[in-house]
Amino acid sequence: DQQVKQNSPSLSVQEGRISILNCDYTNSMFDYFLWYKKYPAEGPTFLISISSIKDKNEDGRFTVFLNKSAKHLSLHIVPSQPGDSAVYFCAARDQTGANNLFFGTGTRLTVIP
Amino acid sequence: DTGVSQDPRHKITKRGQNVTFRCDPISEHNRLYWYRQTLGQGPEFLTYFQNEAQLEKSRLLSDRFSAERPKGSFSTLEIQRTEQGDSAMYLCASSLEPAQFFGPGTRLTVL
Numbered sequence: 338d339q340q341v342k343q344n345s346p347s348l349s350v351q352e353g354r355i356s357i358l359n360c361d362y363t364n365s366m367f368d369y370f371l372w373y374k375k376y377p378a379e380g381p382t383f384l385i386s387i388s389s390i391k392d393k394n395e396d397g398r399f400t401v402f403l404n405k406s407a408k409h410l411s412l413h414i415v416p417s418q419p420g421d422s423a424v425y426f427c428a429a430r431d432q433t434g435a436n437n438l439f440f441g442t443g444t445r446l447t448v449i450p
Numbered sequence: 451d452t453g454v455s456q457d458p459r460h461k462i463t464k465r466g467q468n469v470t471f472r473c474d475p476i477s478e479h480n481r482l483y484w485y486r487q488t489l490g491q492g493p494e495f496l497t498y499f500q501n502e503a504q505l506e507k508s509r510l511l512s513d514r515f516s517a518e519r520p521k522g523s524f525s526t527l528e529i530q531r532t533e534q535g536d537s538a539m540y541l542c543a544s545s546l547e548p549a550q551f552f553g554p555g556t557r558l559t560v561l
Binding site for chain 2 (some may be wrong): 341356368369371373378379380381382383388425428430434435436437438439440441442443
């Protein structure tokens with residue numbers, strides 16, 4: 338059963354506009370949420386995280402929002418740049434065991450110049 | 451480069467052969483994780499080490515899989531009697547909580 342879901346397999350955005358990537362989860366024991374960016378033939382690269390006790394975390398062009406009541410988080414990238422084109426994975430940490438991450442299936446972002 | 455490294459980057463093997471992958475984590479990280487990623491999916495947890503102790507294994511890790519982390523430094527993942535279903539990207543990550551930092555992965559193809 339997929340505990341972390343990314344329902345949009347792809348997203349296209351014009352350069353300079355905002356990209357919004359969404360993620361839903363089911364397990365209320367997750368204590369941290371993370372976003373990773375992945376290029377082909379490379380491992381995922383950590384972008385930004387948010388604790389379950391916060392609702393917003395910002396780092397440069399990247400902002401993550403968490404809505405615990407809806408079990409939903411989103412990553413905003415603004416302004417979007419062509420170099421942001423990649424697959425973005427949402428991940429959640431399970432604090433009850435190994436602190437391993439549960440990943441969504443990814444959203445492929447294409448930023449059009 | 452002080453990131454996570456993995457070797458080899460690619461491995462092609464015939465069904466029934468044994469393979470071994472190596473991961474060198476970031477030196478000050480005491481937690482090390484192995485994940486597997488197949489096409490169209492996100493990475494899935496296999497096992498993790500705190501220093502040299504293997505503390506948890508996922509049900510994905512069948513008896514043909516074994517992992518070690520001698521002396522709490524590098525780690526190896528061995529797959530015995532490989533099957534075509536083992537074809538995947540094997541990712542290693544080391545952790546400075548809460549973030550996990552991934553290596554480039556080893557892509558295994560079982561013919």
